[in-house]
Amino acid sequence: MTGESDAPRAACTLSVDRAELDGGPSVAADAGASEAGNPANGYPNGFTGTLALQNLESFDDSTVAEALSRVAHLISWGQALQVRLINRMEELFRDDFFDTSERDKPGIAFSLAASECAAILNVPQMTGERLLSEAGQLCGTHTATLSGLEDGRYSYQHAQVVLDQCQNVPSSKLPGFEADLLKAAEGQTRAQFSAKARRLREKKFPETVSKRHLTAFEQRMVTLDREEDGMSCLSAHLRAAEAQQIYTALSTAARGEQAGGDSRTSDQLRADILAQLLMGGLGSTRVRNTGGANRAAAAAEECGDGGNDAGPDEGIIPRAEIMVLINAETLFGADDQPAELHGYGPISAEAARRLARNAAGWTGLAQDPHTGEILGVGRRRKVPAGLRRWLRARDGTCRFPGCRVNTANSDIDHTIDWAKGGPTDHGNLEHLCRRHHRFKTLGYWKACQPTPGVMEWTSPTGRIYRTGPFLDLDLARPKPGRRHPASDAASGWGISWEQEDSRQNDPQGTGSREETAPPF
Numbered sequence: 001m002t003g004e005s006d007a008p009r010a011a012c013t014l015s016v017d018r019a020e021l022d023g024g025p026s027v028a029a030d031a032g033a034s035e036a037g038n039p040a041n042g043y044p045n046g047f048t049g050t051l052a053l054q055n056l057e058s059f060d061d062s063t064v065a066e067a068l069s070r071v072a073h074l075i076s077w078g079q080a081l082q083v084r085l086i087n088r089m090e091e092l093f094r095d096d097f098f099d100t101s102e103r104d105k106p107g108i109a110f111s112l113a114a115s116e117c118a119a120i121l122n123v124p125q126m127t128g129e130r131l132l133s134e135a136g137q138l139c140g141t142h143t144a145t146l147s148g149l150e151d152g153r154y155s156y157q158h159a160q161v162v163l164d165q166c167q168n169v170p171s172s173k174l175p176g177f178e179a180d181l182l183k184a185a186e187g188q189t190r191a192q193f194s195a196k197a198r199r200l201r202e203k204k205f206p207e208t209v210s211k212r213h214l215t216a217f218e219q220r221m222v223t224l225d226r227e228e229d230g231m232s233c234l235s236a237h238l239r240a241a242e243a244q245q246i247y248t249a250l251s252t253a254a255r256g257e258q259a260g261g262d263s264r265t266s267d268q269l270r271a272d273i274l275a276q277l278l279m280g281g282l283g284s285t286r287v288r289n290t291g292g293a294n295r296a297a298a299a300a301e302e303c304g305d306g307g308n309d310a311g312p313d314e315g316i317i318p319r320a321e322i323m324v325l326i327n328a329e330t331l332f333g334a335d336d337q338p339a340e341l342h343g344y345g346p347i348s349a350e351a352a353r354r355l356a357r358n359a360a361g362w363t364g365l366a367q368d369p370h371t372g373e374i375l376g377v378g379r380r381r382k383v384p385a386g387l388r389r390w391l392r393a394r395d396g397t398c399r400f401p402g403c404r405v406n407t408a409n410s411d412i413d414h415t416i417d418w419a420k421g422g423p424t425d426h427g428n429l430e431h432l433c434r435r436h437h438r439f440k441t442l443g444y445w446k447a448c449q450p451t452p453g454v455m456e457w458t459s460p461t462g463r464i465y466r467t468g469p470f471l472d473l474d475l476a477r478p479k480p481g482r483r484h485p486a487s488d489a490a491s492g493w494g495i496s497w498e499q500e501d502s503r504q505n506d507p508q509g510t511g512s513r514e515e516t517a518p519p520f
Contacts, residue, residue: 073152080150087135089113093460111435112444112460119401119457119465125435128402137163141174148182157190165197167215168208177204230347250274325393325471326352340393340471383412383424391429396470399455400436400445407431413440415449427452 051074059067093113110132118128138146138159145162148154162181169177180200185193202209217239225233236243247270254269262269326339330349339352383391391412398405410431416422427449432440439445446458453469 072155076149076152076155079156080146083135083138083146083149086117086131087139089117090132090136108444112439115400115436115439115445116459116461116463119459119463122402124402124404125400134160134163141171142166142178144175144178145182148185153182154185154193155190158185158188158193161185161190161194161197165201168211169201169205173205177201226345230351323389323393324352324355326356331356345470383429387424387426387429388412391426391431394426394453394469394471395431397431398433398436399430399467399469400432400439401457401465401467403433403436405433409433411437413437415447415455430455 053067090110090113093116094109111129114128114132115125117132118125121128121131123131138149142159142163145159149156149159162178162185165181166174166178177200181197184196184200188196220237220239222234222236225235227233238246250270250273251266253273254266257264257269257273258266264272324339324341324347326349327335327337329335330337330339331353333353336349338346339349341347341352341355392407395407395410397403397407398410410433412429413432414422414424415428415430418424422428430447430449436445440447444460448456450456455467457465457467459465
């Protein structure tokens with residue numbers, strides 16, 4: 001790129017169309033032959049031309065294969081440039097946006113640079129942070145890997161394997177080990193290379209195995225991923241031995257059910273038995289005990305040490321709050337409009353009614369019959385319970401661009417600060433996770449709601465992003481002239497939930513955290 005002092009690197013030979021700055025006709029040129037004799041003095045810093053794939057219909061099989069190989073090279077080259085740009089973004093935030101006297105400068109600069117990159121690339125915050133961390137490593141201690149990526153010798157996924165396998169390797173041995181890995185990467189799929197790289201690391205540095213296990217153990221977690229058609233995927237990241245024991249116990253219980261004549265498949269039985277164990281426990285009367293849960297518990301005891309002294313209530317999971325928004329007409333069977341399961345999305349009317357029958361309590365919400373929005377409460381600072389629940393359903397997640405933190409783990413924030421005259425109504429409230437709440441409170445990112453529920457964000461670099469509500473407000477809009485006699489004239493929705501103790505995670509009874517600038 002013009003003005004850069006980087007050492008020369010291998011050229012990417014591609015056919016290009018040079019776009020003239022004055023709008024004149026473009027002149028086709030070969031990058032390998034013409035770039036050296038035609039310096040891009042008239043072009044701004046950055047890219048100096050455009051690429052085009054032409055006459056694709058005339059390609060035979062060998063031409064397609066050659067072009068596909070060059071495109072793969074181009075993609076790797078582009079990913080290497082993305083790495084350099086992401087790393088440059090972090091440098092700019094670190095050097096230009098903060099005074100050197102600020103103690104938390106490196107952490108905030110990294111987070112802000114990651115959020116800016118994530119918003120530009122339309123990826124979540126955590127993905128942005130991972131890309132920023134990888135870019136720092138590739139532009140720092142792993143420049144050989146970055147050069148190979150730029151030369152098209154392997155993909156970005158291969159480079160990620162190199163970074164992963166180089167963790168905990170002594171710095172004095174790192175260059176040689178990295179060279180061995182890069183030599184093994186060419187011509188391998190990502191999965192093949194990963195297996196080969198792991199064996200190579202464990203053979204050369206056996207002491208890293210226990211260190212890596214401790215690091216991985218600290219990252220154990222349970223995640224919930226929404227899927228289509230009313231289903232979700234619940235995953236647990238556990239010790240290998242524990243995961244194998246659980247799976248074996250479920251499989252043993254499933255085979256026992258099938259031996260007794262159950263027609264469900266092994267996969268279906270494993271899923272049903274797991275759900276029964278977690279939702280009802282062995283002693284619950286709310287879930288029909290088919291015997292599979294008992295068999296799973298017995299199998300787990302055989303696989304484990306058998307030394308647990310379980311109390312009378314152990315194994316019973318307390319009921320937790322779930323929230324369903326359902327139109328009053330749908331609830332009473334007048335129509336079959338979809339309902340909203342908080343944290344998931346639309347579910348069928350039949351599924352919502354089934355949840356409603358088992359609900360431990362209900363909250364009615366006063367709703368604007370024309371907009372479907374919950375009515376505001378003026379200059380009262382505390383957000384009432386009904387409005388809090390509506391906001392949880394409307395927002396679904398933190399309202400920062402790309403953030404997926406659930407509203408259950410987020411704060412309710414006044415878009416225009418309450419102390420500065422901001423009202424407490426749906427058009428001036430939104431959920432923010434702790435990190436992005438702080439970004440807004442400290443003034444790095446600025447936010448407004450041009451229309452209720454639609455957030456407009458301005459980044460530190462001046463770019464503008466919009467985020468819409470999770471809940472489709474058209475779905476929430478009650479139909480005029482159709483009200484069930486049992487529903488209040490201003491209440492088009494109800495919320496059903498089950499809970500053991502609503503104060504368990506909220507000892508002050510406020511129902512939500514609000515208006516704080518939490519630490520990272």
